[in-house]
Amino acid sequence: MFTHGAMDFFYLIIFPGFAFTVVAGLLSTWVDRKVSARIQWRVGPPWYQPFADVIKLMGKESIIPEGANRVSFLIAPFIGFTAVILVSTIVWMANIFPGASFVGDLIVVIYLLYLPAIALIVAGSASRNPFGALGASREMNLMLAYEAALLFAVFTVVVKNGGIISLGGILGYQAAHGAMLSQGASCIIAFVVTLLCMPAKLGIVPFDIAEAETELIAGPYTEYSGVTLAIFKLTKAMLLFTLPIFMLTLFAKTVWTPWTILWYALILVFIILVKNVNPRFRIDQALRLFWLPVLGLSLLGIILAAVGL
């Protein structure tokens, strides 16, 4: 997908990759905190708050707990972090240079998006902490719950456009035939399913079951401090930006347009409103919700797409 060494570096580290995603992601978490504060009739933190949090964590001691598996404990944060940087780069590059996309990069992105959750499971299991272990087990259950529905929703798009599995191809199809969202009921259903799965994938209330600070302290993050915790916070923030952008690429033509800001803001505010008006689900409730109504809905979407609606 990349051609020249120096430009590769620029793409990966500066523009669609690391630096851009970090800044956009941290600003999104600020929007999250500020809107939540306004909903609770508070003033809320200043815009630089997430940056201050990360800078402070970078300056603090990173403790490796006694008896923890050192290698897994230290590698875990970076697994999810790298994955999100790669996803962001692949998705934006496909939008900016549709020719840079390769066949099957949709599948690569889907696999890479598993990694932040897997990193959490590794982190929780490696930290030798009962809360971490419980959080890891819950994260595993949650993953099993939402992934099937999300996968069917993404593949509704593939069925609908006649089997194109590269992001560039999907964007080209949308450029020729209009946004996926305007192509019939199946895609609208699929988009609704992705909206329902997004808080679960991001670990945001009502699906912050793994982190659950009122029951599990901080779940898999419990033993993390300093730089390692900062990397986890960054991963979460970047995912909050990258996942909606990926979904917009699939459903709303292209993200390489100023309209993206509006679309992204709408999705973000939807996630924040859901977060603020809902309590946390129990893990069995979340499993039932995703396996029955949401999976049913996404199967309906894929069947409708197969018959051409």
Place this chain on the structure above:
Amino acid sequence: MGNNNHRLSGIKKWGFKKSPWVFHLSTGSCNNCDIEILDALTPRFDLERFGILLVGTPRHADILLVTGVVTVQALPRLLHVYEQAAKPCMGVAIGACACSCGIFDGGYHVVGPVDKIIPVDVYIPGCPPKPEAIISGVVKALAKL
């Protein structure tokens, strides 16, 4: 124990000042100071304006809010939590008991006050101190950086 010597500079200091996460620990208090701490964290005072967040684990904490005389039972727990906290971590003693053992001074179960066990940066007197006093104390702790 003497006072902490937190010497931070530049951007590290800025980050620490703008984002102090607090961990709340009761070492045998009567719960009154704890309720005042919770009051200070409500939307009425909105401490998130200053980046102050309540965290659930000492690993994430920058400031330990300690209430209560340190009882014999609480002593090992207090030491444990202080050792678990990622440094630099400041100690704030909240309430008359934490500052000086108050009316429990000399009791058979009392080991404290808190500054005998862990380094304390700021003392907030009162039985209990008002939320305003707690906020002002935390601000003074940050001013020491």
